[in-house]
Amino acid sequence: MERHRQAVRLLSAAVRAFFERAEPYRIWHGSTNSTRPAHQKAGARLVDISGLRNVLSVDAARRIALVEPNVPMDRLVEHTLAHGLVPPVVMEFPGITAGGGFAGTAGESSSFKHGYFDENVRGVEIVLPDGEVVFAKPGDGVGKEGEYADLFRGATGALGTLGVATLLELRLIEAKRFVRTTYRRTSSVAEAVRVVREECEKDRGNDYVDGILFSKDHGVVVTGKLTNELPDNEKVQTFSRAWDPWYYMHVRERTANLPSSASITPKDGSVTEYIPLAEYLFRYDRGGFWVGQAAFDYFRPVPFNRFFRWFLDDFLHTRMLYRALHGSGESGRFVVQDVGMPYEAAEPFVDYVSEHLDIWPLWLCPLKTPAGPSFHPHLRSVLDLPGERIEGDNIGEFSSGSLGEEAGQMLNIGVWGWGPKDRDAFVRANRDLERRVDELGGMKWLYAHTYYSEPEFWRAYGGHRARYEALRERYRAESLPSVYDKVRVKVDPKSENDWKSRVKATWPFGGLVGIWKGIKSRDYMLHRRATWKWKGGDGGEGKEKIA
Template sequence: MAPRKSSIISYMDTHRFVVREISNAIRKFHDEKRPFRVYHGPTHSMRSMHDPKAVVHTGDLHHILDINTESKFAMVEPNVPMDRFVKETLKYGLMPAVTPAFPGTTVGGTFAGTAGGSSSFKYGFFDRAVTWIEVVLPDGKIMRASRNRNPDLFEGMVGTLGTIGIATLFQIQLVPATSHVELMYLPVESTIEALDTINRFSHDVEIDFVEGLIFGQTAPVYGVIAIGKLTRTRTRPERRFSRARDPWFYLDAQGAGDPCSVPIMDYLFRYDRGSFCMGRYCFGRIPFRKLTRCIADRAMHSRELMRTVQSLHWGDHFIIQDLVMPMESIYNTLDYLEKNLDIYPLRLCPIRQFPNAAAIMRPNPRNTRLYMGIGIRGLTNETANSPTAFKRAHRELEHVVHDLGGLKWLFSKNFYTEEEFWTIYPQREYEALREKYNAQYLASVYDKIHESERPSRLPKPQGFWNHVFLWTSALALKQKQGRHAGDFSPNLSG
């Protein structure tokens, strides 16, 4: 059954009031031609916040207004986290077509960040399931946009980081859900075998989820392809990833165990504990064992680890990047990453590209049908100790990604020059759109994502575990050894 009509009306009245307040605040900035930033709460972005006084607060937009079981759509405000959104839709046997693996990611952030998931080989990026959005424009005007109504605004909102307008409401198409996912791990011994396996299952209509993990040539298994299928009954022994005593997903996959049945919430947010593999780096001086992971479990979930990364300024040392590459460039990309970074594991996520997609910040230079997302989380001896090496590693990665016809998502560190940036993204179309919707006075996408030249910041630990990790992390150990010309390469198995 859908939410009670009275609660829908109440939420909608509240929504309209909050949007009017946002509109009024933006109109004042517009009248003064004063750029502003949007603040909606904690974020996974590595970008820093500027001018805290020129801020539009949207934190009150955190409600699910409606779930329509007949038409299979939901009306959702932007600050609803994905775990709450999925939990509510599952009550009606439905779920979003694409769900990012981190539960704290918000609906608005998932749309603006053009996020994908292990079902993206079938459905594309998350925004493909969004049928329309409500937008407050930079002059305070409130509009709706879809692929048929104001399509340039709709596509322009994807990935432009609030420099065209502020999305305040989403209608999202849902798909049928089940209680479990039947999960199978397929070990692979080479890049070619991994790509062939991913490509084969990406064309299998019976499969619902496909992704890969690459552990490298020196690991017990080079890589594992994880294949999932929705099932209404528990057909295999159950395995979970959400409890303190459960394995982290990437460690479980590395063991390449027998097929299992995973509860749907545990599967969709399988990377929550350990935040993919970032939690591993908290254990430099602490043994990385099942017992220690269990003891520190409260600090090992992605929301808490995100706060650790931000308060300890790990973003100044770690390479935290997501790439999207054409399939024909994947072999060369992985070869470069192995020879130049040697950071493992890598996450591979095939993503369907639709021919009529027209998002400004997601160009398709190779006109390919299937992209591959590559998630990189880690650090090297050089990036841990040298800001110069840190920047150089990012600059080289930016050049390689561009040369191979791919994109690097903008939520993390970016060192492009302005000229380079606008050779990748269509500046003329972007500026024309900003002029049409009165956004010229706002900071541009490049202004928001460019990493300013500044020294690495000192950690400001917040909370018990952050004080612990300040001294026990792999980064702390690596920096100490670096001062003594030592070397440290964290073992990612445990």
């Protein structure tokens, strides 16, 4: 703990010096899970917190962990599982950090039950923009406000624009050895959305719920229940080894010949298997959900088959894929958008994506959302919605009734795939998607490419603006970039037409640069050395072999 205190003292002094000179700065974490163009941060003054990457303690009796902001999910899970505990919400990419989950938006397959990641944070140490160090708490949930509660609430999802988080106190829950995972086949978008809602009901007893739409007529709703029991003769399924299947391909294969659960009993339209807990939590790491296939699209004629997925496995985990995405410059033509939609708007939005972007699969993740205002997706006030409506979508049926600045349930839809090659067309596609999300009453995650004009941005997130600006004034953060300053993509033809950009845009040089950046980072060693991977025998047989 003394090492942590010394690091925070040095950080506080650096921040205070920037404050006294009235100089803005950005926070350097050492890695990123954002897809925003890296060149837009070039030349910025940086506060380096990359060394704050330790789990300081795990209190098994109180079920509390003290962690520094750059602790990634895989290291966090390794530490807590050693005590028989796990965070209620674990981001499904191992490299996403605890600080990123607090300062950004992180909703995963347990979020229908536990909310966003930050809703399970009991307190956070923050270095304010003038260098003062405070500890902010949200309160006890029954009316008693915690110290600096307004700062705590304002800092969640605010991307570090109110100060630098340096320590988080996380709530933990009991872990179990396996997730009993069930795949339920659906045959339409409407059915998939309905089944997701059904599986979130308390009497279903699920701990995890998400879904994949492979097409309009092939959807799979995935549910999970924590258990210590492994039935006799039941094989354990893993996804971390190089010869294991990629998760989404495994789900598609397991459900390809199942009938829709709507046409028969749900049991007959589903299949169940047992996955070790950490293998479940990070099941989408290999292949980055399904966007890893884009690397094979880029490097054609390398075939997308099991041999090359095994042979190139070091390059196909999410940490390496992010390195390659930024190093290659391909983030400028790859659509990576997460949106939170009211359930009633989910099917019209999927229709839009299918017609205008033709991106499949799509990820479905139900969310228990907080009351607004917030930078997190939440149910918006009708007053915040745009005045115009696209005809034929029946948006009026829900825009006047079910929306309001209150806690509720939404559906995260992940849209990840190739966009137009032409830069102007790519920007238009993202702008059109933003407009459609806004028209349907949804909200975007802000880690992605964001092209809103400032008035558009504050209309979508504007219920929070007055409170947010008051907090920036109260905590002396006005010299820092605002959330809008940080997330907007500046379309700068000059920066995109210099000789480096032109070389990267010439196949295969950009891809080779991305590979070199990944190798240089040595991030592939993090997965090779990971201790969370299941230690059972080949094929997963034998309860006595479970780590």
